[in-house]
Amino acid sequence: MSDMQTTFVMVKPDGVQRGLVGEIIKRFERKGLKLVGLKSIIPSEELAEEHYGVHKERPFYNGLIGFITSGPVVAMAWSGIDAISVARIIIGATNGREAIPGTIRGDFGMDIGFNLIHGSDGEDTASSELALWFPEGTMEWNRDIEGWVYE
Ligand code: IDP
Ligand code: MG
Numbered sequence: 001m002s003d004m005q006t007t008f009v010m011v012k013p014d015g016v017q018r019g020l021v022g023e024i025i026k027r028f029e030r031k032g033l034k035l036v037g038l039k040s041i042i043p044s045e046e047l048a049e050e051h052y053g054v055h056k057e058r059p060f061y062n063g064l065i066g067f068i069t070s071g072p073v074v075a076m077a078w079s080g081i082d083a084i085s086v087a088r089i090i091i092g093a094t095n096g097r098e099a100i101p102g103t104i105r106g107d108f109g110m111d112i113g114f115n116l117i118h119g120s121d122g123e124d125t126a127s128s129e130l131a132l133w134f135p136e137g138t139m140e141w142n143r144d145i146e147g148w149v150y151e
Contacts (some may be wrong), residue, residue: 005083006036006138008120008129009091011074013067015108015116016040021074024104024117027090028078032149037077037130037138043069050132060113067113077130077138081150084126087119 011024029035043051048068055061078087092099096109096116109115120126130138143149 002081004079004081005123005126006077006079006130007084007087007126008118008133009076009078009087010118010133011076012114012116012118013071013073014111014114016072016074018108018116020108020116023108025074025076027104028076028087031086031090033078033080033083033086034141034143034146035076036079036141037134038074039134040072040074042072045069047132051129063113075133077134079138084120084122088121091117091119 009028011021015021015024025035045065048065049056052061052064052068055064058064080086090104092103092105092109094105094115095112096105096114097111099106099109099115101107104117105115120129
């Protein structure tokens, strides 16, 4: 399946603290994904709990909520053909020590919890996460270079 999709991506507080926001955005931009939403916020506990609700029973859950609410994150929405899986490939495996070099976590991460970035893992999570983080909606715009990104 090759569908036009929008995915939710977030630079986590460790990525912001380490000054990797520009580096991370650059990778999505130069890949050919289209930016349709961007904002920096300090997530509330409520927002973090909603976002990571699926992990509620996991032993790392409380630490994860504390981490995500510890400072600014950069929330983004990126569009493109198969954008959800493309973003996950750019991001790399959850554990930075196992992530392949060339991926964001593989190039910059050494930890499983502090792994710099989040990306939606499927169509359902992408739409619920986009609704959660961008309740105002994302942008509709025509990119002039589109015809040079897709044949
Ligand atoms: P993902 O972000 O690669 O999709 P998930 O398994 O969905 O990984 O876990 C969500 C987030 O929870 C991870 O990105 C990471 O920050 C944190 N996490 C996952 N597993 C562990 C763990 O074993 N210890 C600490 N934190 C973890
Ligand atoms: Mg996940």
